[in-house]
Amino acid sequence: MKTIARLLLTFSLLLFITASSVKIALNFKALYYWDVEHLNIKSYTTLSKEEIKSTYDYLINFINTDKTDEFxxxxxxxxxxxxxxxQEVKSLFIKLNYILFSSAIVSAAGIYYMKKYRDFSPLKWCSIMIWLSFIVLSGTFYINFDKSFNFFHKVLFNNDYWLFSPKTDPVINILPQEFFLHCAILILLLIVLWSAFLLIIFRKLNKDKRVSI
Incomplete structure (x- = not known):
């Protein structure tokens, strides 16, 4: 397999793993339900526990659908x-779906060619890149998650509408920053599990390759 093909497959796998991890973490409602109790979110709002959960469900369902419903x-x-x-968050999720779908197609084709040429190095490369990303991101989050949180918002959005005021948008009271920290931790854990899985598969396939030779 040519070097450019290896790089393309490595990058495609990385995109697929990142996109799928983000999708899983942000749609894992059980994490938010746990945080409702753990972070005592009810104390910051007049809503009941069930109303808090149903409001969160509405937000998740809204950003996950491609329907043009009014927020x-x-x-x-x-x-x-x-x-x-x-609405902008919804647009980002739609783009994320495209990335997930396209990277899955390219990765599937790449895996076919890996088997054909008996070259499994992209699995190892992707695993290494994931670990490097994990070290950098976890270190950044540990040093100052608040600045990291603000940085990602400034990169992803070209306005400051994400800076909600509790007076006009009391929904911010049920979306504490600690919850997003927990989401970030879950995403990192998922991609690390992916990395470990890729490394295990690489070692097994590489061992089988040497045995067959």
Missing amino acids: RIPLLPSSKEAAIHF
Whole structure:
């Protein structure tokens, strides 16, 4: 397999793993339900526990659907800026779906060619890149998650509508930054598990390759 093909497959696998990990973590409602108790979110709002959960469910369902429904939280008021922000988040999730789908197709084709040429090095390369990313991101989050959180928002959005005021957008009271930290930790854990899985598969296939030779 040519070097450019190895690099393409490595990058495609990395995109697929990252996109799928983000999708799984942000759609894992059980994490938020746990945080409702763990972070005592009920103390920051007038909503009941079940209303908090149903509001979160609405947000997740809204950003996951490609329907052009108007953003309107059933139990809380929201500003025009908040509606724009969640529409932008929805657009990011739609793009993430495209990345996930396209990287899955390229990765599947690449795996076929890996088997054909008996060259499994992209699995090892991708695993190493994931570990390097994990070290950098976990270190950054540990040093100052608040700055990292703000940095990612500034990169992903070209406005400051994500800076909600509790007076106009009380939904921010049920979305504490600690919850997003837990999401980030879950994403990192998922990609590390992927990395370990790729390394195990690489070693097994490489061992089988040497035996067959």
